[in-house]
Amino acid sequence: MKKKSVLAAIALITSTSGISFAAGRDHIEIVGSSTVYPFATVVAETFGKRTKFKTPKIESTGSGGGLKLFCSGNGINTPDITNSSRRIKQSEVELCAKNGVTKITEVQIGFDGITIANAKKGNVFNLTLKDLFLALAKEVPGKTGGELIANPYKTWKDVNPELPETKIEVLGPPPTSGTRDAFAELALEGGCKTFDWIKAIKKQDKRKYKSICHTVREDGAFIEAGENDNLIVQKLEKNPSALGVFGFSFLDQNSDKVKGASIDGVEISFENITDGSYPISRPLFFYVKIDHVGKVPGITEFITEFTDEDAWGEDGYLTEKGLIPLGEDQRKAMAESARSFKQMAIISE
Amino acid sequence: MSDTTTKIIKAGLKKRYAKEKRFRFFGLMSIVISFVFLLVLLISIFSKGWSAFQQTYVKLDVELNEEVLGINKFSNKDALFSARYKKIIKNSLKKKFPGVKGRKQKRALKNLVSKSAQYELRDKVLKDPELLGTTQSFWFLAKDDVDVFMKGNIDRTLPESNRRIKDYQLAWIDQLIAEDRLEKRFNTQLFSASDSREPEQAGLKGALMGSLFTMLVTLSLSFPIAVAAAAYLEEFAPQNNRWVDLIEVNINNLAAVPSIVFGLLGLAIYIGLFGVPRSTPLIGGLVLTLMTLPTIIIASRAAIKSVPPSIKQAAVGLGASRVQVLFHHTLPLAMPGILTGTIVGMAQALGETAPLLMIGMVAFVAEVPGSIMDPATVMPVQIYLWSDSPERAFSERTSAAIMVLLAFLVMMNLIAIVLRKKFEQRW
Numbered sequence: 001m002k003k004k005s006v007l008a009a010i011a012l013i014t015s016t017s018g019i020s021f022a023a024g025r026d027h028i029e030i031v032g033s034s035t036v037y038p039f040a041t042v043v044a045e046t047f048g049k050r051t052k053f054k055t056p057k058i059e060s061t062g063s064g065g066g067l068k069l070f071c072s073g074n075g076i077n078t079p080d081i082t083n084s085s086r087r088i089k090q091s092e093v094e095l096c097a098k099n100g101v102t103k104i105t106e107v108q109i110g111f112d113g114i115t116i117a118n119a120k121k122g123n124v125f126n127l128t129l130k131d132l133f134l135a136l137a138k139e140v141p142g143k144t145g146g147e148l149i150a151n152p153y154k155t156w157k158d159v160n161p162e163l164p165e166t167k168i169e170v171l172g173p174p175p176t177s178g179t180r181d182a183f184a185e186l187a188l189e190g191g192c193k194t195f196d197w198i199k200a201i202k203k204q205d206k207r208k209y210k211s212i213c214h215t216v217r218e219d220g221a222f223i224e225a226g227e228n229d230n231l232i233v234q235k236l237e238k239n240p241s242a243l244g245v246f247g248f249s250f251l252d253q254n255s256d257k258v259k260g261a262s263i264d265g266v267e268i269s270f271e272n273i274t275d276g277s278y279p280i281s282r283p284l285f286f287y288v289k290i291d292h293v294g295k296v297p298g299i300t301e302f303i304t305e306f307t308d309e310d311a312w313g314e315d316g317y318l319t320e321k322g323l324i325p326l327g328e329d330q331r332k333a334m335a336e337s338a339r340s341f342k343q344m345a346i347i348s349e
Numbered sequence: 350m351s352d353t354t355t356k357i358i359k360a361g362l363k364k365r366y367a368k369e370k371r372f373r374f375f376g377l378m379s380i381v382i383s384f385v386f387l388l389v390l391l392i393s394i395f396s397k398g399w400s401a402f403q404q405t406y407v408k409l410d411v412e413l414n415e416e417v418l419g420i421n422k423f424s425n426k427d428a429l430f431s432a433r434y435k436k437i438i439k440n441s442l443k444k445k446f447p448g449v450k451g452r453k454q455k456r457a458l459k460n461l462v463s464k465s466a467q468y469e470l471r472d473k474v475l476k477d478p479e480l481l482g483t484t485q486s487f488w489f490l491a492k493d494d495v496d497v498f499m500k501g502n503i504d505r506t507l508p509e510s511n512r513r514i515k516d517y518q519l520a521w522i523d524q525l526i527a528e529d530r531l532e533k534r535f536n537t538q539l540f541s542a543s544d545s546r547e548p549e550q551a552g553l554k555g556a557l558m559g560s561l562f563t564m565l566v567t568l569s570l571s572f573p574i575a576v577a578a579a580a581y582l583e584e585f586a587p588q589n590n591r592w593v594d595l596i597e598v599n600i601n602n603l604a605a606v607p608s609i610v611f612g613l614l615g616l617a618i619y620i621g622l623f624g625v626p627r628s629t630p631l632i633g634g635l636v637l638t639l640m641t642l643p644t645i646i647i648a649s650r651a652a653i654k655s656v657p658p659s660i661k662q663a664a665v666g667l668g669a670s671r672v673q674v675l676f677h678h679t680l681p682l683a684m685p686g687i688l689t690g691t692i693v694g695m696a697q698a699l700g701e702t703a704p705l706l707m708i709g710m711v712a713f714v715a716e717v718p719g720s721i722m723d724p725a726t727v728m729p730v731q732i733y734l735w736s737d738s739p740e741r742a743f744s745e746r747t748s749a750a751i752m753v754l755l756a757f758l759v760m761m762n763l764i765a766i767v768l769r770k771k772f773e774q775r776w
Contacts, residue, residue, distance in 0.1 A: 038546065038738070048715055049465075054716055057713065059711065059712040229739065254741070255510075320460075
């Protein structure tokens with residue numbers, strides 16, 4: 001009796017687990033970067049309204065998480081497209097290849113500027129990348145060359161006599177965020193490189209160089225404010241002496257509350273990011289699994305919508321949401337390679 | 350002798366009274382403090398959120414010009430579907446405000462009306478092609494910036510550079526108000542539409558349906574399993590058996606496990622091993638079942654235990670089998686307690702986001718889910734997604750969504766209390 005019921009239970013469990021969910025899918029599945037998410041979702045929504053296809057489902061997993069899912073296999077239960085706020089890494093291409101994802105199309109959709117901003121009523125900041133590095137790195141060069149000391153700077157004036165005498169207090173994203181990666185890579189490393197002897201380390205010991213340039217101080221001057229950029233804007237408003245680090249679209253939406261600092265003499269603006277003169281901007285991408293084209297309805301049409309002038313052009317609806325578009329020629333070339341699903345050449349770092 | 354005792358007591362009396370007074374004071378203060386916190390929270394949510402229940406509409410005279418659209422009454426459905434309604438809206442705005450020059454201003458003009466206007470117009474024409482060639486007045490959704498301004502969240506006394514609405518836009522809006530072409534109405538959109546990236550079009554229907562389906566899956570799985578487990582452990586399991594003790598300890602521990610762990614488990618087992626599709630109410634329900642099981646089992650066991658043994662013994666004495674005793678007497682008598690536990694467990698599951706993060710339910714889903722296999726989000730996830738959106742108008746919608754979720758939670762808890770009050774039996 002007892003044995004029978006146990007057997008029956010086992011049979012029940014195995015039979016239910018045997019149900020397969022691999023049947024076809026009628027909507028596109030997209031994963032990836034939270035920075036690209038606001039843009040991809042607008043395209044998806046317009047695509048869903050304008051055509052008769054279903055609206056794609058978009059998960060915000062972060063660039064790394066997205067590529068991991070994307071590369072986890074070639075089956076229909078894996079995502080069709082992944083968004084990324086950085087280029088795919090060699091290790092990820094290898095992971096993809098290992099799992100049978102060999103044909104990928106890379107599409108660059110534009111740029112994102114990273115803002116260093118403070119409250120409207122606060123001081124005007126004209127920062128350089130070097131100032132940012134000296135103010136925020138964990139260890140900074142000491143008086144004698146080749147020596148690193150724990151960051152002694154308390155106010156911006158200590159860093160650079162031309163800056164206001166306010167406490168260094170910067171609200172920024174946590175290390176899990178792509179914005180933080182880009183900030184470390186472009187702003188901190190950019191300032192770090194201005195010291196020749198540190199730059200020289202790069203050739204000998206890449207890891208040491210990275211740890212010098214990318215490590216943010218932990219004594220309370222840099223405050224991790226969580227992934228929510230709205231929160232940073234709110235906090236800046238309440239604390240006029242603090243600065244915040246976030247994406248350009250949030251500055252664009254909150255221009256009545258906060259203002260962006262100029263970096264290396266270049267003001268943050270739509271035009272300056274577009275022409276590349278604003279130094280802290282990064283390219284945004286998405287990657288398409290070519291093998292899914294034709295299996296999941298609408299991929300071709302979705303890419304066409306995304307690469308339409310109406311969407312990513314200078315007057316398109318994506319720029320309204322804060323995307324910095326590519327140049328006109330670049331857009332043309334990119335649209336062509338995207339729509340013909342040009343296979344990505346394997347890049348090496 | 351007795352004299353000294355009273356002395357000692359009297360000497361300490363003042364201190365003891367003071368101690369009691371202090372204790373009462375502390376107790377009262379803690380209640381006051383928690384009430385103040387609750388009040389501050391509720392006030393901040395309600396004061397921000399109530400305005401989201403209204404939405405600004407704008408009235409436009411649209412000339413459904415057949416030439417501009419490139420279609421006529423006799424065109425087929427596909428042609429009607431893909432005609433250029435955007436142009437019609439643009440023309441109507443241009444006619445209303447002639448002489449707008451410059452890229453920036455033209456764009457601002459276009460942005461008085463929500464992007465949904467062209468699709469609304471399309472649906473109207475599809476429904477009634479006779480409209481073509483006529484001029485009609487329709488109310489359309491106003492763009493989020495206009496809406497925010499109408500609700501008084503943009504200060505027009507600020508210098509122009511600090512405002513999202515510029516002077517020329519203000520002039521347009523003032524003209525529209527003067528002509529009674531701007532109107533605030535109850536925001537039905539909030540309940541009838543699904544998620545959107547345009548705040549004025551965004552609604553909660555998708556999330557509400559997603560929550561409903563997820564809760565259905567959770568309820569239909571966790572209730573029978575939990576009740577069966579509780580009944581077995583209480584009534585049939587051998588007493589003082591080491592295995593039974595082990596299981597009991599584990600169930601109690603499970604109730605204290607952080608919910609994200611269940612999400613990881615769901616990711617590894619349901620998605621990884623069994624291939625359940627991500628982002629569906631099915632996987633959400635399966636994971637939340639794991640989370641609510643211990644809560645319901647513990648409550649059910651307590652309820653079953655509280656049924657007096659005399660009733661069971663009487664039934665046995667009259668010749669009922671143990672299963673009969675369970676189904677005819679114990680369970681019906683324990684049901685109010687079991688249901689209360691279930692509702693509390695479900696309310697907990699309704700407000701959960703952390704485990705859903707791992708299984709892909711934190712996603713943009715614009716279609717209203719129609720079954721447990723369609724992609725979906727749930728209410729708390731929708732709140733999280735809106736709170737993270739850059740558009741200003743989403744902040745009031747975030748608060749409004751919290752209000753809706755709170756209303757559901759309060760309702761569920763009320764039902765639990767009513768059930769308990771109504772059916773509770775004292776022996």
